[in-house]
Amino acid sequence: MRKADPILSFDPEANTTQSSLFSLGSRNDFHFHRYKPLCETATRKRTHSLRSSIWPSMAASDAHNGASSIRNAFGNVLAFFILLLIGILAFSIRLFSVIKYESVIHEFDPYFNYRVTQFLTKNGIYDFWNWFDDRTWYPLGRVIGGTVYPGLTLTAGTLWWILNSLNIPLSVETVCVFTAPIFSAFASWATYLLTKEVKGAGAGLTAAVLLAMVPSYISRSVAGSYDNEAVAIFALIFTFYLYIKTLNTGSLFYATLNSIAYFYMVCSWGGYTFIINLIPMHVLLCIITGRYSSRLYIAYAPLVILGTLLASLVPVVGFNAVMTSEHFASFLVFVVIHVVALVYYIKGILSPKMFKVAVTLVVSVGLAVCCAMVAVLVALVASSPTKGWSGRSLSLLDPTYASKYIPIIASVSEHQPPTWPSYFMDINVLAFLVPAGIIACFSPLSDASSFVVLYIVTSVYFSGVMVRLMLVLAPAACILSGIALSQAFDVFTRSIKLQLPSLSASSHIDAAEASSESVVSSDSSKTDKSEDTSKERVSKKSKKKEKEPVEKPLSKSQIKRRLLVLPLETSIIAIILLVLLAAFYVVHSVWAAAEAYSAPSIVLTSHSHDGLHVFDDFREAYAWLSHNTEIDDKVASWWDYGYQTTAMANRTVIVDNNTWNNTHIATVGTAMSSPEKAAWEIFHSLDVKYVLVVFGGLVGYPSDDINKFLWMVRIGGGVFPHIKEPDYLRDGQYRIDSMATPTMLNCLMYKLSYYRFVETDGKAFDRVRRTEIGKKYFKLTHFEEVFTTHHWMVRIYKLKPPKNRIRGKVKKSKSKASSKTTSKRKGLKRNPF
Amino acid sequence: MARSSSSKDAQDLFRALWSAYAATPTNLKIIDLYVIYALFTALIQVVYMALVGSFPFNSFLSGVLSCVGTAVLAVCLRIQVNKENKEFKDLAPERAFADFVLCNLVLHLVIMNFLG
Numbered sequence: 001m002r003k004a005d006p007i008l009s010f011d012p013e014a015n016t017t018q019s020s021l022f023s024l025g026s027r028n029d030f031h032f033h034r035y036k037p038l039c040e041t042a043t044r045k046r047t048h049s050l051r052s053s054i055w056p057s058m059a060a061s062d063a064h065n066g067a068s069s070i071r072n073a074f075g076n077v078l079a080f081f082i083l084l085l086i087g088i089l090a091f092s093i094r095l096f097s098v099i100k101y102e103s104v105i106h107e108f109d110p111y112f113n114y115r116v117t118q119f120l121t122k123n124g125i126y127d128f129w130n131w132f133d134d135r136t137w138y139p140l141g142r143v144i145g146g147t148v149y150p151g152l153t154l155t156a157g158t159l160w161w162i163l164n165s166l167n168i169p170l171s172v173e174t175v176c177v178f179t180a181p182i183f184s185a186f187a188s189w190a191t192y193l194l195t196k197e198v199k200g201a202g203a204g205l206t207a208a209v210l211l212a213m214v215p216s217y218i219s220r221s222v223a224g225s226y227d228n229e230a231v232a233i234f235a236l237i238f239t240f241y242l243y244i245k246t247l248n249t250g251s252l253f254y255a256t257l258n259s260i261a262y263f264y265m266v267c268s269w270g271g272y273t274f275i276i277n278l279i280p281m282h283v284l285l286c287i288i289t290g291r292y293s294s295r296l297y298i299a300y301a302p303l304v305i306l307g308t309l310l311a312s313l314v315p316v317v318g319f320n321a322v323m324t325s326e327h328f329a330s331f332l333v334f335v336v337i338h339v340v341a342l343v344y345y346i347k348g349i350l351s352p353k354m355f356k357v358a359v360t361l362v363v364s365v366g367l368a369v370c371c372a373m374v375a376v377l378v379a380l381v382a383s384s385p386t387k388g389w390s391g392r393s394l395s396l397l398d399p400t401y402a403s404k405y406i407p408i409i410a411s412v413s414e415h416q417p418p419t420w421p422s423y424f425m426d427i428n429v430l431a432f433l434v435p436a437g438i439i440a441c442f443s444p445l446s447d448a449s450s451f452v453v454l455y456i457v458t459s460v461y462f463s464g465v466m467v468r469l470m471l472v473l474a475p476a477a478c479i480l481s482g483i484a485l486s487q488a489f490d491v492f493t494r495s496i497k498l499q500l501p502s503l504s505a506s507s508h509i510d511a512a513e514a515s516s517e518s519v520v521s522s523d524s525s526k527t528d529k530s531e532d533t534s535k536e537r538v539s540k541k542s543k544k545k546e547k548e549p550v551e552k553p554l555s556k557s558q559i560k561r562r563l564l565v566l567p568l569e570t571s572i573i574a575i576i577l578l579v580l581l582a583a584f585y586v587v588h589s590v591w592a593a594a595e596a597y598s599a600p601s602i603v604l605t606s607h608s609h610d611g612l613h614v615f616d617d618f619r620e621a622y623a624w625l626s627h628n629t630e631i632d633d634k635v636a637s638w639w640d641y642g643y644q645t646t647a648m649a650n651r652t653v654i655v656d657n658n659t660w661n662n663t664h665i666a667t668v669g670t671a672m673s674s675p676e677k678a679a680w681e682i683f684h685s686l687d688v689k690y691v692l693v694v695f696g697g698l699v700g701y702p703s704d705d706i707n708k709f710l711w712m713v714r715i716g717g718g719v720f721p722h723i724k725e726p727d728y729l730r731d732g733q734y735r736i737d738s739m740a741t742p743t744m745l746n747c748l749m750y751k752l753s754y755y756r757f758v759e760t761d762g763k764a765f766d767r768v769r770r771t772e773i774g775k776k777y778f779k780l781t782h783f784e785e786v787f788t789t790h791h792w793m794v795r796i797y798k799l800k801p802p803k804n805r806i807r808g809k810v811k812k813s814k815s816k817a818s819s820k821t822t823s824k825r826k827g828l829k830r831n832p833f
Numbered sequence: 834m835a836r837s838s839s840s841k842d843a844q845d846l847f848r849a850l851w852s853a854y855a856a857t858p859t860n861l862k863i864i865d866l867y868v869i870y871a872l873f874t875a876l877i878q879v880v881y882m883a884l885v886g887s888f889p890f891n892s893f894l895s896g897v898l899s900c901v902g903t904a905v906l907a908v909c910l911r912i913q914v915n916k917e918n919k920e921f922k923d924l925a926p927e928r929a930f931a932d933f934v935l936c937n938l939v940l941h942l943v944i945m946n947f948l949g
Contacts, residue, residue, distance in 0.1 A: 250920060252909055252932035256939050294912040294920060302909060302936060305902040309943045312894065319890060341908075348917070349853040357842045358850075 082205055083192060087185035090212035093590065094181040097222045097598035103177050106600040108640060108657050110226035111647035113152055114176050116144060117226075120157040121172050128153075129315070135652045136642060137664060138634050138687065146315040147660065151235070151268030152228050155179065180221040180230035187234040188212040191478060194241035197248055198448040199440070199483045202490065207482025210585075215592035216426035216474035222598050229471055232269030237475050239265050239275055240455070243299055244448045250295035252302065259306035266311045273326040274472060276307065278458055280333035282451045287340050291447060297341050304334045325381055332377075339366075414468035423463075425592070426470050429585045430477040437480025440487045456480055488578060492571040499568045602644070604701065615699060618644065621692070621794035624787050625649035629690060636683055637692035638672065638705055638712060639665055645692065654686055662719065669716030672709070672749045673723050679748040680782035683799055691783065691797045695753045698760060698792040700767035707768065709749050710734055737771040745775045748783075752797055755780055760792070864911045868904045875900035895944045902940045906933055 097106070105114045120128045129145040136142050159182075160175040191211040196204035211217065220229040242258035245251075266272040283300045286292060308330075311321040321327055343362075347355050423431055434456060441449035456476040463473040566574075599605070604615040625635060626649040635651045642656020655665045671682040683691065696704035705712075710728070717723040727743040728734070736744065736754075744750060758764040758776040765772050783797040857865075878896045887893045913921045913929035921929070 250913070251924075252906070252913070252929070252936050255909070256932070256936045260939070294918060298909045298912065301905045302902070305898055305905055306936075306940055306943065309895070309898050309902070309940070309947060312891070313943065313947055319894075322894060346850070349857075350849060354846055354849045358846050361843055361846065 079201060079205065083189060083208065086188050086192070086205070086208045086212050089209070090185040090188045091181045093213050093593045094184060094218060094222045096594045097224050097600060098177070100594070100598055101600050101603055101605075103174060104224055104600050104602065105173065105176060105226050105647075106222070106224040106602070107227075108643050109228075110176075110224070112643040112657065113156075113226050113228070114173065115643075115647040116148060116153045117156050117160075117176055118172050119144075120153055121160055125154075125157075135646050135650075136656045136658070137661065138652045138654050140661065140664065142658065142660070147658070149228055149268055149270065149316055150314070151264060151266075152179070152226070152231050154267070155183075155231055156226070176226045177224045180225050180227075181223050183231045183234045184212070184217065184221045187217070187237055187475070190234055190237040190241055191475060191482075194237055194244060195479050195482050197241060197244040198446075198452050198479070199486070203479075203483040203486040205482075206486045207479045210430065210482050210485075211475060211478040213586065213589035213593070214427060214430065214474045214478050215589050215597065216470045218589065218593045219426070219597040220471055222593065224600055228269045229271075232265060232271060233471060233475065235261060235265035235268050236271065236275065236472070240451070243279060243303070244451060246299040246303075247295055247447050247451075250293075250298050252298060255298055255302045256306070258299070259303050259310060262303065262307045263310035263313070266307075266314050266317055271469075271472065272311070274458075274462070276311075276327055276330050278455060279303065280330045281458070282454050283333050283337060285450060285454060286447060287336065289450075291450075292337075292340055292344060293447075294341075296447070297337060300337055301334065304330050328377070328381070335373075415466050417465060418463065418467040418470060422467060422470070425596070427474060427477045428588045429581050430481040433481035433484045433581075434477050436484035436488070437482070440483050441480070452476070452479055452483075485578065485582070489575065492566065492575045492578075495566040495571045496568060496575075498565050606699075615701070615791050615793060617789035617791050617793035619648065620789045621787065621796060622648035624789075625651055625690070625692075625796065628787070633689040634687050635690045635692055636668060636671070636686065636688040637694075638668065638708060640708070641692060641694065651690075654688065662715070666716045666719035669712035669714075670720045670723055671716075672705075673713045673716055673728070673747045675746045676748055676751060676780065676782045680799060684802065688799060690786070691748075691752065691799070693749065693752045693795050693797075695792055695795055696768050697753065697757065697766040697773075701793055702768050704753075704768065704793075705749060706736065706753050706766075712749065735771070736766065736769055736773055738774040740774040750775075751778065751780060752783065752795060755785060755795075757792075858916070861911055861915060864907050864914075868907045868911070871900045871904040871907065875904070889949065891947055891949045895947045899941065899944045902944075903937070906936050906940065909933070909936075 105111055116128075119131060123131075128150075131144040132141055133144045134141045156172075156176050156179045159179065160170065160172055163170050163175065188208040188211045192201075192204040192208035194204075195207040217233060220227060221233070239258065239261040242254055242261050246254040246258055262272070262275060265275060279300065283296060286296055308321050308327070311317050312319060322331075346358060350358065418426075438453055438456065441453050456473075456479075459469070459473040459476045462469040602618045606613045606615070622644065625645070629635075629649075629651060631650075633651055634654060635645050635649070636654045637645060639655040639657055639659060642653040642658075645651055645653045646656065655661075655668050659665060667682060667686070671679040674682065694701075694704045695706070696702060697706070710725070713723055713725050713728050717725055727741060728747070730739050730741050736750065754764065754766075754773050754775070755778070757766075757773065763772055764776045780797070782800055784800055785795065786798045787796040789795070875897050878893065878900065882893050882897075910929055910933040912918060913924055913932075914926045915921070
């Protein structure tokens with residue numbers, strides 16, 4: 001009976017169904033209260049106000065019962081305040097970084113976004129679109145307006161503009177720092193809406209509060225983490241919500257909003273391809289499982305057309321929206337849904353017999369057409385380079401793709417596959433609740449809940465490929481865990497509620513019967529205890545029918561009820577355990593927010609026995625650069641530090657974190673892994689004045705350039721074959737002690753990192769690698785040290801000017817053979833300058 | 834023999850289709866005409882593109898998508914105002930039409946922007 005009947009299942013205001021079901025329950029309860037002792041009434045009322053809060057949009061369909069409508073209104077207000085508190089929670093849990101450190105932009109990419117936002121607020125939107133940035137990728141430059149996802153920048157810029165026009169003079173940096181926490185509050189509200197569409201408002205509130213503090217999302221949205229993901233997760237959830245809303249209501253209005261939300265998502269993050277592939281997958285799933293409905297058509301077809309058009313408006317996407325394979329799935333399903341819609345239409349107007357004839361006729365003709373179309377499509381796709389797929393998408397489908405072909409993608413730590421502990425760290429107890437949520441989604445399966453199941457399945461796969469896509473998994477995990485938790489609470493509280501009356505007073509059992517009847521009757525129809533939260537769309541008629549037999553078959557329903565109710569002790573213990581589980585989650589999340597994820601990574605701290613140490617070397621170095629170098633000087637460093645150098649030191653860099661030009665990065669990598677002289681020539685040819693290296697050996701900062709060095713060798717060697725990785729490894733091991741290879745000990749990165757290092761402690765003990773370095777005493781011939789920060793974390797070297805006359809060999813080959821022959825001693829003796 | 838029977842079947846089928854379709858209300862027929870017109874316009878543009886080339890690709894894209902989008906939206910409207918569609922019993926035709934107009938407005942604003 002509960003199978004989705006297309007006629008019965010549609011109800012534009014599905015809430016009214018539940019609300020009237022519930023107001024029925026509460027009304028009966030109300031009569032029941034009058035006979036109860038006073039204290040009991042009070043507690044009951046509380047549970048009921050909570051109950052009704054869970055269904056905030058209860059329409060007051062029973063006009064003759066004023067009490068219940070008041071209670072409904074009270075529930076609305078309560079739900080509103082809960083949501084408000086959730087928003088405040090989501091905002092404030094992300095402020096640990098500001099409180100513990102200071103209000104700064106974090107990490108690498110946010111600095112670029114901050115710089116773009118500064119430009120936007122200073123020069124306006126039109127200059128922003130046409131911005132050619134000559135401070136990066138020297139001498140190539142970069143067209144910022146056409147290569148950046150503008151959503152985040154425009155959002156923060158708009159926020160800043162609104163605040164300023166309200167005469168609230170905040171700096172751009174402040175607005176940027178607090179954009180992510182604000183949007184995480186929005187994201188938890190969007191989660192509430194989405195889950196409410198799937199499984200009712202109780203699950204919605206639970207999911208919202210889970211999302212507000214899921215560590216995976218916190219890691220990307222603490223105050224100061226001004227990155228695309230900060231707004232994109234909100235856009236993602238909101239787009240999904242509007243899709244589900246359209247699917248449930250079949251309203252073109254929501255379809256329009258849906259495509260606009262999709263547009264915002266495309267503006268914000270490259271992850272929009274996830275949406276444009278997931279929704280077609282869901283549509284296809286619905287069609288295959290025979291759940292096609294005209295609502296599905298209205299939810300999908302306008303989204304494809306409008307969404308494609310809107311996506312092509314974003315400069316960075318442009319014609320990719322129709323040209324690349326990431327989007328083909330949506331067009332294919334677009335065609336399929338039209339065929340299916342036509343079939344359903346014809347089926348509707350024809351008699352079954354004629355329809356059978358039509359099917360045989362159409363299938364024979366249609367197969368031929370389909371084959372032709374598939375052939376054309378395959379030919380189109382095959383003719384395009386890389387088969388129309390971009391590298392990052394390919395590495396999603398084939399996890400080994402990146403490590404095989406694109407070292408630049410594989411070298412980024414957030415593109416690595418995650419480890420098992422990182423699942424526990426990032427989604428914690430949600431990982432155990434998700435399976436229960438999936439089961440809850442299957443009873444009963446609606447269009448919306450099947451979407452959520454599909455969402456979690458795909459995002460689990462994607463998070464298994466790339467650790468940074470854990471972020472996409474987090475909302476799905478929150479939604480499903482919210483459903484699981486609220487369903488479980490529902491079952492347990494109901495079994496407690498049904499047993500308490502029989503314990504307290506047997507005389508009132510009739511009334512208790514009536515109070516529970518509405519719940520039980522719909523219960524039994526489903527053989528599942530999760531009926532009322534579900535979006536089961538019982539039509540009003542069937543509900544009315546359920547209302548009538550309430551009073552009559554008392555004994556029968558009593559037996560039924562007994563079967564469906566858990567023992568009292570079990571339910572109480574289960575509730576306590578669930579609360580403990582949730583408390584553990586809260587403790588873990590707060591710990592993660594406070595300790596693990598709030599470090600800005602440009603200011604580092606360490607606790608030791610003599611108190612807190614603050615390492616502010618990065619800003620020290622960048623400030624030195626901006627004060628002591630010419631405005632036009634070029635600074636070379638590994639690409640990780642490009643964004644920070646341009647944003648904080650305002651100097652031109654050779655490569656930065658955008659990594660759009662592999663050859664250019666390989667050139668810098670080659671320079672870093674070449675001996676001094678060859679490196680000097682490469683840098684000199686790029687007009688470089690200063691070289692910046694990050695060195696953690698003195699204080700034990702592990703993500704320094706020596707640890708990243710093998711990637712420089714790999715990326716450099718990928719373009720310039722004379723750099724060979726085995727030359728830097730001793731028996732396959734990467735080491736910098738006395739066993740290291742001579743190539744390693746003579747390369748520029750080694751020298752710049754360990755120059756004068758022995759003067760610090762006399763032994764030259766590297767605290768990151770936990771070893772004494774291989775070569776302690778050497779001098780630099782082509783570079784001179786100009787600045788080393790307080791803790792030696794950033795070292796800046798200046799290229800010595802070229803000498804006037806070239807002595808010795810003119811031929812400067814890149815062969816490392818010659819570099820080996822020029823022994824270090826000789827190099828020290830005859831300084832070419 | 835099979836061929837003749839299948840052709841006869843086809844004739845029966847078309848007759849049945851036609852008689853079934855003749856029973857649809859006039860306003861739905863008007864919408865159908867509108868859809869067919871939009872699709873026909875899209876087809877003309879595709880043929881033109883095939884003959885002349887797709888150089889201002891954004892113009893071609895916006896032209897075709899404008900037609901297809903109009904058709905899709907009209908189909909949505911047709912679904913919603915169809916009396917036989919039980920799912921949309923509660924939806925007033927006026928409301929459906931207002932949604933349709935709004936969606937069209939957005940569509941064509943985007944297209945004007947994209948036309949270049």
